[in-house]
Amino acid sequence: MKRVGWIVFCTLVGLLTLGCQKEEARELSFSDVPNVLFIITDDLRPDLGAYGDKVAVTPNIDRLAQDSLLFNRAYCQKAVCWSSRNSFFSGLIPRSLGKKINAQNTFRLEHPDIVALPQLFKNQGWYTRSFGKILHNGQDDPMSWSEPFFEPEPLNYAAPGNVDKHPIINRAVSENRVNPLYEAAEVDDEAYEDGLMGQVARRAIREASQCSKPFFFMVGFHKPHIPFNAPKKYWDLYDRENIPLTEFPEPPINVLQKYSFHPYRYVCSFAEIPEEGSFPDDLAREIKHAYYACINYVDALVGQLIEEKENTIIVFTSDHGYQPGDHGLWSKHTNFELATRVPLLVSVTNSLFKVKSTFALVDLFPTLAELCGIPQSDHLEGKSFLQVLRNPSAGGRENAYSEYSRNGARGRSIRTEHFRYVEWRLSDQTLAGQELYDHWNDLGENVNVAGLSNYSEILSRLSDVLASR
């Protein structure tokens, strides 16, 4: 094991504490080359106490944030599970993953020889393991792991009468309409796959912590992805009447419905959920209650994982965001802020440090590698944000790239500090539409201002920036 990387890491932490807003930053005292624990959740937008959510009960993730860099503007590169995950795992942005990638095929189909994130650590002497949903359901990358990956049998439902049910997570398929969208079962955490998987991962972390070899573990929770099933004790932490409905129930003004919106809503593929029209407030609030219960379930499981975090860099994030009713959408699959923005914590400091700069999930690969002193790979399309750790005023990216295509048009988006710009082009590159959202005046992306004359200059400039990517 090379130790030069750890010397680099100690140095940067020392600089960070000097530049941090905290008056008293404690020195870190790791004993050796650090372990890495990479925790990925599914469909979790930053509805967390650490991000200012007034409803979420997330004491464990909030506690992790107290020792972390908290990224306020971190974005996925495509708001759908398999694409986002294959992206940060491989270090490639979605369009570079290849046309053959989908829910079944990983980036390996077109990139058999590139070194993936955990594979790089494995090659450098780390003990690497995988637990749960890392790429996509059923997808694996055996060459990245020191041991076969662990995925429990799918335990989606646990309530009496539901235990034999299995949801079909594939758009609005009629066969799924026998399955409930959510349940609050009087069961232990381990009655569902996430609890069972967390238990195995926790044991593995404990064992690996006793070994001299550092570990790089990736742990992927399936929640809060639909169905919103969680033990009842997590539902009971919320008063449903206090759960707010979306502030943005209507589609944005001047939005390009044909491209920006999807005609289906994932939740509508489940039993007793209306297939058309807006939901009654009671139902919308109940679904959000279920979503929050799943977040709290994940929070409890994360808390168990991070009990032993000595000498360990912890990353906590999600594959993309979610729109529980926002703009009338109940899913992801868009280029909107709510679908692309993710929580991102990187625990490398003994104090909370809120990073305001813009970052992309694809940056995690080069950043973690540089943090640990591992030489960069040539294929990486993200960039390390180590300079921000050295000097918080240095800033990060000028923009984060995301994409989502629909109805024959390719949708590409960039998010700057001030704006979100989305451009839709047909296969012959004809411009099919533009969207521009002014985040300094419109946090909810409620008005597409692309057609307004006073935004024409910025529209042109951002179009040029996007064209250069």
Ligand SMILES: [Ca+2]
């Ligand atoms: Ca997902």
